[in-house]
Amino acid sequence: MHQFQVKVPASSANIGPGFDVLGMSLEVYMTLDVQVSDDKSECVLTYEGDGAEEVPLDIHKNMITQTALYVLRCHDIHEFPMATKIHVKNPIPLGRGMGSSGSAAIAGVMLANELAQLKLSKLQMMDYVLMIERHPDNVMASMMGGFVGSFLRELSNTEKEAMIPSASDLLNNKAFSRPPENMGRYTKLPWAPELKALVVIPQFHLSTSKARSVLPSSYTKPDVIYNLQRLALLTTALGQTPVNHQVIHEVMKDKVHQPYRSQLIPGLQTILAQMTPESQPGLCGICLSGAGPTILSLATDHYEEIAEKMLTIFKQNNVECTYMVLSPAFEGASVL
Ligand SMILES: Nc1ncnc2c1ncn2[C@@H]1O[C@H](COP(=O)(O)OP(=O)(O)OP(=O)(O)O)[C@@H](O)[C@H]1O
Numbered sequence: 001m002h003q004f005q006v007k008v009p010a011s012s013a014n015i016g017p018g019f020d021v022l023g024m025s026l027e028v029y030m031t032l033d034v035q036v037s038d039d040k041s042e043c044v045l046t047y048e049g050d051g052a053e054e055v056p057l058d059i060h061k062n063m064i065t066q067t068a069l070y071v072l073r074c075h076d077i078h079e080f081p082m083a084t085k086i087h088v089k090n091p092i093p094l095g096r097g098m099g100s101s102g103s104a105a106i107a108g109v110m111l112a113n114e115l116a117q118l119k120l121s122k123l124q125m126m127d128y129v130l131m132i133e134r135h136p137d138n139v140m141a142s143m144m145g146g147f148v149g150s151f152l153r154e155l156s157n158t159e160k161e162a163m164i165p166s167a168s169d170l171l172n173n174k175a176f177s178r179p180p181e182n183m184g185r186y187t188k189l190p191w192a193p194e195l196k197a198l199v200v201i202p203q204f205h206l207s208t209s210k211a212r213s214v215l216p217s218s219y220t221k222p223d224v225i226y227n228l229q230r231l232a233l234l235t236t237a238l239g240q241t242p243v244n245h246q247v248i249h250e251v252m253k254d255k256v257h258q259p260y261r262s263q264l265i266p267g268l269q270t271i272l273a274q275m276t277p278e279s280q281p282g283l284c285g286i287c288l289s290g291a292g293p294t295i296l297s298l299a300t301d302h303y304e305e306i307a308e309k310m311l312t313i314f315k316q317n318n319v320e321c322t323y324m325v326l327s328p329a330f331e332g333a334s335v336l
C-alpha cells in the first residue's frame with residue numbers, strides 16, 4: 001500500500017496595497033491523507049472540518065479531486081487509481097478570504113503529482129494551480145511559504161488561448177487546455193520574527209468572484225500612485241527589526257480594492273478608521289485579508305485586546321466573528 005499526506009497552508013492575499021501581488025502563508029493547514037492499495041474498491045473521498053456540510057464528496061464535483069483529475073488528464077491519465085482513499089481535514093474557513101480555494105487547488109495538483117509520480121517541481125505545479133486560480137498572490141504564498149511577492153509573466157497569443165477556458169470548464173472536463181509553462185514568478189520577502197498575523201473571521205461567506213465584481217475597471221493616477229508608493233515600502237518594512245508600527249500602519253493602506261469592498265463588509269470602514277497603533281498598543285497595520293470578509297492585522301503583542309475591539313465593532317454591525325493568531329507557514333505546501 002502507498003500512503004502519503006499532502007499538507008497545504010492557508011494564506012492571506014493583498015496585505016493592503018499589494019492587490020493580486022502580495023501574499024503570506026498562514027500556519028493553519030489543510031491535509032489530505034491518501035492511501036492507494038491494489039484491491040478493487042472504488043475511489044473514496046471523505047471530509048471533515050470547515051465546509052463539511054457543503055463540500056461535495058463526489059470526486060467529479062469536489063474542487064480538490066476535480067483539480068487532480070484535470071492535471072491527470074493533461075498527462076493522458078483519465079481516472080484515479082481504483083483504490084484511492086482520500087481523507088481531507090480542513091480547518092481553513094471557506095469563502096472568507098483565507099485562500100481556501102487556492103489551498104484546495106494546490107492540494108489537488110500535489111495529489112495528482114504524487115499519485116501518478118509526475119515528478120513536477122513546485123513551479124511546474126504552480127502552472128496548473130494558476131489555470132484554476134488565475135491570480136498568483138494566495139497560491140504562490142501557500143505553495144512556497146512565507147511572505148511572497150508574485151506576478152504572471154506576459155503570455156504569447158498562443159499561450160493566451162490556452163487560458164481562454166474558464167477554471168470551471170477545466171475542472172468540469174468541459175474544456176481541455178494544458179497550462180503555459182513557467183507562468184508564475186515570485187520572490188520571498190523578509191519577515192520580522194516578532195510580527196504575527198491576527199485574523200478576525202466573520203461568520204459569513206463572501207465569494208472572491210462577488211468581491212471582484214464590485215471593483216472598477218480603471219483607476220485614477222493618484223490612487224495608483226498611492227498604492228505603488230506604499231507597496232514599495234511595505235515589502236521591506238515587514239522585514240525590519242525592530243518593527244516600526246506607525247510606518248507599517250501607513251503603508252498597509254489601500255485605494256485599489258478595500259474602499260470598493262467595504263460595502264460588502266459591515267464594520268470594515270469603522271475598524272480602519274478607529275484602530276491605529278496609537279489607540280491599540282502592539283498593532284501595526286490592518287487590511288482586508290484577500291477578498292474578505294476576514295480582516296488581517298499585523299501586530300507584535302496585545303493580540304487579544306486588538307481582536308476584542310474588532311469583535312465589538314463587528315458585533316455593533318450584527319456580525320459574529322472568531323479569531324486566530326498565526327505565524328507565516330514558512331515551509332509552504334509539502335508531501336509527507
Ligand atoms: N477544501 C475544499 N474542498 C472543496 N472545495 C473547496 C475547498 N476549499 C474551498 N473550496 C471551494 O472554493 C470556494 C471558496 O473560494 P473563494 O475564492 O470564493 O474564497 P477563498 O478562497 O476562501 O477566499 P480568498 O480567495 O479571498 O482568500 C468554496 O465555496 C468551494 O467551492
Ligand SMILES: N[C@@H](CCO)C(=O)O
Pocket residue numbers: 013014019020021135137138208211212257290291
Ligand atoms: N487578490 C485576490 C485575492 C483573493 O483571492 C483578490 O483580492 O481578489
